[in-house]
Amino acid sequence: MAMVEVEGLRKVYDGGFEALKGVDLSIEKGEILALLGPNGAGKTTLISTICGLVQPTSGAVRVGGHDVVRDYRAARSLIGLVPQEINLEPFSKVLPAVRFTRGLFGKPRNEALLEDILRRLSLWDKRDTQTRALSGGMKRRVLIAKALSHEPEVLFLDEPTAGVDVELRRDMWAIVEELRGRGTTIILTTHYIEEAEAIADRVGVINGGRILLLEDKKRLLSRLGRKELRVELDTSLATLPPALQNRGLALEDGGRVLVHTYDTAADRSGIAHLMADLRSEGIAVRDVSTRQSTLEDIFVSMVAKQEEPA
Amino acid sequence: MNLRGIWAIYHYEMTRFFRTLLQSFISPVISTSLYFVVFGAAIGSRIQEVEGVSYGAFIVPGLVMLSVISQSISNASFAIYFPKFTGTIYEPLSAPVSFLEIVIGFVGAAATKSLFIGAVILATAALFIDMQVMHPAAMLAFLVLTCISFSLLGFILGLWAGNFEQLQLVPLLIVTPLIFLGGSFYSISMLPPLWQTITLFNPVVYLISGFRWAFFGMADVPIGLSLLAIAAFTGICLAVIWIIFRTGWRIRA
Ligand SMILES: Nc1ncnc2c1ncn2[C@@H]1O[C@H](COP(=O)(O)OP(=O)(O)O)[C@@H](O)[C@H]1O
């Protein structure tokens, strides 16, 4: 069952800026989706629209089958949100602040649950501390505790680990792992590709208000399994000799470099074959290097491709 | 209806009030005492009676209204402006609570606070003069309605305000003159005829007049009109807030 469904979502801000240009997205129950994108890509706008903080210009969003505008009560009851900005009332103490959120969502008091959440986030000792006296990382933990306090079925984490210490990142991943075990659907945005690789089931790339790629992480990683063999030639070639054509080879750097792409998982890499052919064609090789493309490369090339004038 | 959600907002706001309880208590006691010293003793010794009531007693209803109205506005406007300022407004906006529930929570708390302050002022006044309340139920009703309606107005102000200056300037420039010119310290009948007519456009006149009627059984304007005015005022404020939430003006991008 799709837990979150986004259809043709557009958002034009008051100034006329179009931050979302028709986003379609479907997230299954229990799935963990990582949304990668540079600053200004529209990640926060997308999350804010799903959560009710931004009004959609057109399109539809459903959470748990409930329209987030028409049936906002049912939809929002399912959603926990950890916002990108650290928004906390400075004078409020930690435990009352978390209790407040639970109450706001209409849930009956459950002090044992709140204690458990605060303990897991290493906040229990700080429960009577005013939030203004907490460090940045601790404040973010409070935001996470608030979002978890009402036992959401869908959790949005908007750049939860941007600029936080290693410890919090580790704790966060542990919590995500545990929530995954309970079937919670999680959508997180991040700049960090390792983060997406570490915890997501599926990875989406968003830029300029459009989703450019949405793919199963494993499949994406198998794409990453592709390697490049770069052969630097003694003298540059204007064109490939006939014997080397139709094999997916490419010439780069004005013909000085021959690029052969191959799959590490395949039985044959084709390298020995290529080398033999080069020798028989009388092409001298100066140097050889290999290079594995990363998610980052895919990401950067997609974003670059999109930014080229059409 | 998300009753727990309303309670969460109300309780949270009241906690803030109790944190500064002493401060909330002392300042109206001192200012009321000062008013009695200045208006009651100094001026009151020259104005013997207004329409058969001693001047010291005559100003009590106006004094209570003055504080209750300004407290309601500042409490409610701050209560909603502060979450906008700190960004914590994202919580009620993304929670399963309706606009009405948000308003009930915030405005209810603000009105409770000013009701409390109204009671403190009445108690302080009772130390200075012999108090008589002819229609206690009507007195309480007027007091509660005033707290609610001006907390609604304050809520609108807090939603509208873009910075702290605006938050403070509006009550100072608009509301305080309306209250002072609303007959807090005099009877409308004491004014020149032209001003008597102009004054009738001031909504505060109807409140103070009705409130004073509850105390002494005398009023500048008919009591029914006072009730109608406050009901209309409350209705308009609610409608404005409803439209604000409907359109997301200044709260939802
Ligand atoms: N309230 C707003 N009014 C106008 N433009 C906005 C507003 N919020 C965001 N934007 C613009 O929309 C674009 C997307 O922003 P955002 O969703 O915050 O991106 P991200 O979270 O991916 O960094 C940016 O260009 C940003 O300047």
Ligand SMILES: [Mg+2]
């Ligand atoms: Mg963002």
